[in-house]
Amino acid sequence: MTAAVEAHLLRPIRIGGLELPNRIAMSPMTRGRTPGGSPNALNATYYSQRASAGLVFAESTAVSAQGVGFTNTPGIFTGDHAAGWKGVTDAVHARGGKMVLQLWHSGRNSHSSLLPDGAIPIGPSAVPVEGRVWTHLGRLPIEVPRAIGLAEIPGLIEEHRQAAILAMQAGFDAVEIHAGNAYLIDQFLRDSSNRRTDRYGGSPLNRMRFLLEVVDAVADVWGTDRVGVRISPTNPSIFGIVDSDPEGLFFRVAEELDAKKIAFLDVVEGATAGTPDPSPFDFRELRSRFSGVYIANNNYTFETGNQAIAEGHADMVAFGRPYIANPDLVERFASSAPLTPLREETLHLPGEEGYTDYPFLGSSTAVAV
Numbered sequence: 289m290t291a292a293v294e295a296h297l298l299r300p301i302r303i304g305g306l307e308l309p310n311r312i313a314m315s316p317m318t319r320g321r322t323p324g325g326s327p328n329a330l331n332a333t334y335y336s337q338r339a340s341a342g343l344v345f346a347e348s349t350a351v352s353a354q355g356v357g358f359t360n361t362p363g364i365f366t367g368d369h370a371a372g373w374k375g376v377t378d379a380v381h382a383r384g385g386k387m388v389l390q391l392w393h394s395g396r397n398s399h400s401s402l403l404p405d406g407a408i409p410i411g412p413s414a415v416p417v418e419g420r421v422w423t424h425l426g427r428l429p430i431e432v433p434r435a436i437g438l439a440e441i442p443g444l445i446e447e448h449r450q451a452a453i454l455a456m457q458a459g460f461d462a463v464e465i466h467a468g469n470a471y472l473i474d475q476f477l478r479d480s481s482n483r484r485t486d487r488y489g490g491s492p493l494n495r496m497r498f499l500l501e502v503v504d505a506v507a508d509v510w511g512t513d514r515v516g517v518r519i520s521p522t523n524p525s526i527f528g529i530v531d532s533d534p535e536g537l538f539f540r541v542a543e544e545l546d547a548k549k550i551a552f553l554d555v556v557e558g559a560t561a562g563t564p565d566p567s568p569f570d571f572r573e574l575r576s577r578f579s580g581v582y583i584a585n586n587n588y589t590f591e592t593g594n595q596a597i598a599e600g601h602a603d604m605v606a607f608g609r610p611y612i613a614n615p616d617l618v619e620r621f622a623s624s625a626p627l628t629p630l631r632e633e634t635l636h637l638p639g640e641e642g643y644t645d646y647p648f649l650g651s652s653t654a655v656a657v
């Protein structure tokens with residue numbers, strides 16, 4: 289780190305009613321280690337190993353059976369799911385951590401083999417999609433979605449509300465609405481995937497109506513100070529989602545979310561690993577439109593994260609891949625210790641390998657919790 293930039297990431301921060309010891313968040317990451325959808329003891333070990341993060345974000349968690357979009361992912365739509373998650377949040381709290389649940393509906397980025405009764409995935413419009421989805425049968429091409437009827441939309445919003453209630457029963461400290469990475473809410477936001485002619489399609493304000501109604505429903509349960517939103521304005525992800533005017537759309541999204549006074553905006557800045565270069569986008573301008581806590585993400589290091597806070601761009605930084613391989617990332621950053629490299633081939637294996645077996649500082653193996 290250059291002498292000029294302090295370790296801002298290690299300073300405390302307040303988000304809504306939460307007092308956090310540092311500004312380092314563990315970014316939400318799907319790991320595919322929750323067969324049956326109810327989080328288990330291994331998931332509790334994994335998350336509690338990472339409890340020294342200022343905020344631990346849980347992976348994408350389906351708000352309904354139709355919202356599942358990846359094999360062996362957790363849900364938050366039954367009592368069993370909530371009970372499983374309670375085991376995880378208890379373990380994180382026991383180590384002094386705070387945990388946020390990411391509410392997720394995959395929309396069209398799913399597969400009939402993952403859905404109840406072989407249902408076809410749903411989306412704002414029946415637009416063909418490029419891409420493949422992880423299923424129990426391997427990576428399969430995405431099907432053309434069924435367009436969501438206008439009369440179905442209140443039910444989808446209600447699913448988010450019910451999931452928010454279960455998230456509270458499960459002991460989370462806050463919730464994040466996943467409006468990025470080409471999933472359902474993102475599909476409503478973009479003009480490439482949303483060709484609707486009703487009040488949920490057309491103008492940017494119409495396309496963000498679904499997001500804003502979900503925010504209202506979730507905030508009814510949690511209060512706005514415990515609700516955040518994740519967006520990825522230019523991330524084409526693996527699902528080729530684009531918009532004709534990302535700045536026009538997302539600057540307005542930031543303003544509307546600011547008006548609702550949600551606690552935080554979690555922004556994936558640019559393209560994540562393996563995807564082509566995104567279109568130019570002024571993330572500093574986006575940030576200026578939102579007065580709550582801004583969490584920056586994507587390819588940050590300790591140095592660039594401190595820099596982003598020093599410059600007033602970010603309040604907190606979310607780290608993804610570094611957190612998979614370094615459960616004690618905070619302690620490593622604090623002591624300038626080297627980081628353990630990620631073993632990509634173990635990302636989505638079942639079991640402990642590549643999940644709970646990454647070493648802590650001063651130990652060649654993971655510390656048992």
Ligand SMILES: Cc1cc2nc3c(=O)[nH]c(=O)nc-3n(C[C@H](O)[C@H](O)[C@H](O)COP(=O)(O)O)c2cc1C
Nearest residue numbers: 315316317318347348556560586587588607608609
């Ligand atoms: C294995 C893996 C799973 C991911 N799953 C999710 C997810 O469930 N929800 C989400 O919003 N982002 C997900 N992401 C994206 C990360 O949260 C993050 O945006 C991305 O890794 C960039 O941050 P980094 O450069 O610090 O890794 C995932 C990334 C990885 C590597």
